Structure formats: C-alpha cells, structure tokens
Amino acid sequence: xxxxxxTAFLGSGTIYNGHLNFVGSVRIDGQFTGEIKSEGxxxxxxxxxxxxxxxxxxxxxxxxxxxxxxxxGKTIMHKSANLTGNLTTKSLxxxxxxxxxxxxxxxxxxxxxxxxAGLGKVDIADSELRDVNIQ
Numbered sequence: 001x002x003x004x005x006x007t008a009f010l011g012s013g014t015i016y017n018g019h020l021n022f023v024g025s026v027r028i029d030g031q032f033t034g035e036i037k038s039e040g041x042x043x044x045x046x047x048x049x050x051x052x053x054x055x056x057x058x059x060x061x062x063x064x065x066x067x068x069x070x071x072x073g074k075t076i077m078h079k080s081a082n083l084t085g086n087l088t089t090k091s092l093x094x095x096x097x098x099x100x101x102x103x104x105x106x107x108x109x110x111x112x113x114x115x116x117a118g119l120g121k122v123d124i125a126d127s128e129l130r131d132v133n134i135q
Contacts, residue, residue, distance in 0.1 A: 007040075012047045029063075039072075046080040059089075061098075 007024035010016055014030030022038045029045035034052045036042060041058040044050055048063030055070045061081040069075075071089040079097035088105040 006043070012045075044081075046078075 005024060006027050008022055008026045010026075010028045010030045010032065012029040016030065016032045016034070018034045020026070020032070020034065020036045020038075023040055025041040025043060026038070027043040027045060028048045028050060030047070031049045032052070033050075035054075036050075036052065037055045039057050041060065042054065042056045043060045044063045044065060046062040048065075050064065051066045053068050054065070057071070057073045059069065059071045059075045060078070061076065061083060062078040063080065064082045064084075066084045068086045069083070069088070071087070073089075074091040074093065075087065075089040077083065077092070077094045077098035077100065079095040081095075081098040081100075083099070084101045086103045086105075087100065088107070090106070092104070092106065094100070
C-alpha cells in the first residue's frame with residue numbers, strides 16, 4: 001500500500017458516533033461525533049461535519065470541525081475549512097477564506113486543550129495560500 005492511499009472512507013450521508021483509531025489515511029465526508037486518534041493522516045472533505053477530540057499526525061481540512069485538535073505534523077486548511085476549537089500543530093497552512101475560531105499553539109508538545117481564554121478568529125483574506133507560524 002502506498003503512503004498516500006486512503007485506508008477508510010466515511011462518505012457523504014454517513015453518520016458515525018464513537019471512537020476511530022486508524023493506520024494510514026482516512027477520509028470523512030459525512031458526520032462524525034467522538035474521538036479520533038491516529039499516527040496517520042485525517043482528511044475531512046468539504047461536506048464533513050466533525051465534532052470531538054482529534055489527535056493525528058496530519059490534518060487536511062476542507063469541511064467543518066468543532067473540537068480540540070492536536071496535530072503532531074502539518075495542518076492544511078483549505079478555503080472551505082471552518083475550525084472552531086483549540087488547535088495545536090507543528091505547521092499550519094491556510095488558504096484564503098479558511099476560518100479558525102479558537103486558540104492556536106504552534107508547539108505540538110504543548111497542547112492548548114481546555115484553554116478557552118483568548119479565543120479569536122483568523123480569516124486569511126489577503127493571499128491564496130500562506131504558512132502561518134503563531135505562538
């Protein structure tokens with residue numbers, strides 16, 4: 001299996017509640033409520049509606065995510081992405097139009113889970129793709 005192969009897919013119209021642990025890459029285009037943990041890549045399509053705690057190596061977000069997120073590697077937020085919650089990530093790339101409401105910590109060893117003070121809104125509107133390093 002190639003490194004970028006999708007190992008599981010929850011399609012549009014799918015509703016899932018519970019815990020998801022996986023190896024490799026998983027794509028969600030439906031609704032998910034619960035906890036996701038993996039050393040792999042989580043891809044949330046533009047129709048995805050996810051609520052819960054997330055801990056993954058890489059996150060590619062195009063849909064809606066509500067919850068605390070820890071990404072030990074790179075987070076990519078496409079223009080249709082909407083994240084409400086605390087994000088801890090080593091690297092953050094946001095396209096113009098992506099929305100993030102919450103706290104950002106750029107040190108993957110120091111999660112911001114449960115710290116709601118200082119909530120704000122990031123709306124990247126002056127460039128198409130930008131690396132963001134915030135501490």
